[in-house]
Amino acid sequence: MMDRTLTPTPNTCALPRRFSDFATFCDALDYAAQGSRGLNFHDPRGNLARSYPYSELRNDALGMARRLVASGIKPGDRIALIAETGPEFAAMFCGAIYAGAWPVPLPLPTSFGGKEGYIDQLTVQLNSSDPTVLLFPAEIAAMASEAASRQGCEAVSYEDFAAREEGSQELPEPQPDDICYLQYSSGSTRFPHGVAVTHRSLLNNLRGHSTGMKLEPSDRCVSWLPWYHDMGLVGCLLSPIANQVSTDYLKTDDFARRPLAWLDMISRNEGTTLSYSPTFGYDICARRISSQSSVSERFDLSRWRIAGNGADMIRPDVMQSFVNAFADAGFRSDAFLPSYGLAEATLAVTIMPPGEGIRVELVEEERLSGSPRDLSRPARYRAIVNCGKPVLDMDVEIRGKNGEVKADHQIGKVLCRGPSVMHSYFRDPESTAECLVDGWLDTGDMGYMADGYLFIVGRAKDMIIINGKNHWPQDIEWAVEQLPGFHQGDIAAFSVETENGEEVPAVLVHCRVSDPEERLKLHSEIRDKVRSITGMNCVIELIPPRTLPRTSSGKLSRAKAKKLYLSGEIEPFKVAA
Incomplete structure (x- = not known):
């Protein structure tokens, strides 16, 4: 007789699906427990270890x-x-x-x-x-x-x-307005903020999550995302419970060691239709498979209906590389589902309607940064990804410096309002008052709206402002990544003060070459590339691989990188002149 723990929970059951329409999370789990769906935990190779x-x-x-x-x-x-x-x-x-x-x-x-x-x-x-x-x-x-x-x-x-x-x-x-849990934002480098989320806020967002993705009765989810991050906890644990979806898990460390085990699980687990990842997850899989053949023999990604993307800036070039790598395994580009969210809104703020895939707009970099157009230089453009439409009961506005609401295609601060916006920061009324004004949450992100869709440009606090000209660090980092041998996350850009008191951009770059002449050549190539973006000389530092700090959710932490660099904890390689 087969051991029950080695039988995965089913995709469908007789219990009617309810889309998070409960008063409390306890009610949601009480209801899900009446059916036969559930969670499934897998070993490092993706084999079922516990249902x-x-x-x-x-x-x-x-x-x-x-x-x-x-x-x-x-x-x-x-x-x-x-x-x-x-x-x-x-x-x-x-x-x-x-x-x-x-x-x-x-x-x-x-x-x-x-x-x-x-x-x-x-x-x-x-x-x-x-x-x-x-x-x-x-x-x-x-x-x-x-x-x-x-x-x-x-x-x-x-x-x-x-x-x-x-x-x-x-x-x-x-009770619905009781605090349900505290969620710590992964990117904070100062005193951390514990986001207090009520039962009502949680269940409203989970309902928006399910309706935005248009969950179907037989949907099944696979996830490797960590449960201490909002996308992993709320999107891939609490949402499956409140929406009664069977889910398969690979531990985050196991994914880091064998990323393709994620795609093996999607291929092997019958009926898998849903899985989410930040951009870097798709990137590492596309890179790992590039040296292998017979993709169509190993993987079957044809059932993957919702390939969610969020938690960091979405890179259209990386998404295209993933499509190129796995199209022969049945992956469809329209499965991509970009989204935007943050812990302060419980999770989701906007979700792309299923089937619309990755849609981008090309925007002049000067318009993105708010700097005047330099007519002496050719126009440069960045592809900005459409992050979808506001979820159920969520309002989104773009506002200028004086609080005025911006029209379509005008860049400003992204604010949102709805039942799933956080109750407060735990025991931090000052920070709560700073970001919550008249029920509107200041997300700290910059973006614009177009025909009801949200486009995210970057974090306001990451903007590099030098001599009155604005530069997005992503533009510098992405430009350097185009040089041979670099991966996503190898570069961090921020501003520093030189000995004469001037502010200049600093760029830290993971260096994998040891030959002094090759390092000098690489340093020169990076310097020229950054100068072409910024129009000025910058501080270029080559640093050992795996040196740049990450948040607990895997995002590059520019603020921490700057702090470690200025304190001397990040030691650059010496490059001979």
Whole structure:
């Protein structure tokens, strides 16, 4: 007789599909548990290791909730959880919500920064969220316990907590406007912001997510995205629960080691139609397959209906490379579904209507930066990706410096308003007041609208302003990436102050060549390329590979790169003149 845990949960079941039309997330899980769909966890090679029906998740979550209450946890207490992809985190996250507490998903260690860097990062987030307890996988016990001791909360492994006795107390009844969880924005380099999301906000956004993608009864999802990031947590864990979608998971670290295992799972798991990734995920797969043959024999991507893209700037050239690499495996370019969102809006703000694919507009770089046109130089253009239309109940406006609403194709700050906009930043009323004005959320991004669609230009805080002229760092970085041998994420651009007090662009570039003459040649090529973009001499630094810092969700952190460079923690190679 086949072991039940090796049978994946089905794509369809007799339970009628409900699109997140619940009062609370607890109601959503209670309903999903009446059917046979659920979560499925896979080993590093993409083979099924554990199926986890929603009925089992609910039973485990209720058990964890009773253990939390028996341990003295009260409604509103924060429960910090190291977000390892697996049933233990899923049960504890949902259990905390059943107990009326606020789960706080926190990242696993990454390769950058080492042990002490991770402990420091964890300590900062624990100090911010002020949890009663930190729960963690046993293999990082030393680091998690050290961070917890610095902050002063209890630290318990998932395994040890699950061994505690359940209490018999009644669980509280959640209300729609109660806080459901705290989500930390991955890109913050200052005091971190814990985004407080209510049940009402969450369920409204998950309904917008499902209707925007036009979920179908037999849809199935595959994901490798981390559960401490909003796209992984909300889009690929909470949304499948609230919309009753069976989902298959590959751990993020396993994807990093074997990216093509993601596409193997999509090919092998019958009925897979949905999967999301930032641009770099598609990029690394296209690069890995370039040296291999028989794509059509290994992969079958013909059923992939929604290939979602979000969480960072969408690169049309990378998307085209992915199409070129996997068209023979049945992948269709119209499967791409660009989107735009942020944790402060729970997740989704805009989603491209399914089937429209990647659509771009070519915009002059001077218009993007707001700088006057330099008639002495040929016009340069950047392809700006259409990020879709506002999701259910979401309003989007583009506003100028004085708060005026911009017309179509006029660039300004992106603001949004709707039921899924966050309640607040946890214990940070000043920052909340800065970005929430009369119900409108200032996203911090720049963009424009056109015929009801949103186009994102870049982060306002990343703009490099020198001698009154504006430069987007992406334009500099993308130009350097066109030189041979560079990958996405190899370059970081920002402004620095020289010894004479002038501001100039600085460009840090991963260098993989060791020969001094080749380094000098590369340095000159980069300098000329950057000068062609900016019209000025810049600081060019060649640095060791894998040096540029990333956020916990894999995005390049320009602000942290600048800080590490100025402090001397990033040491450039010496290039002979």
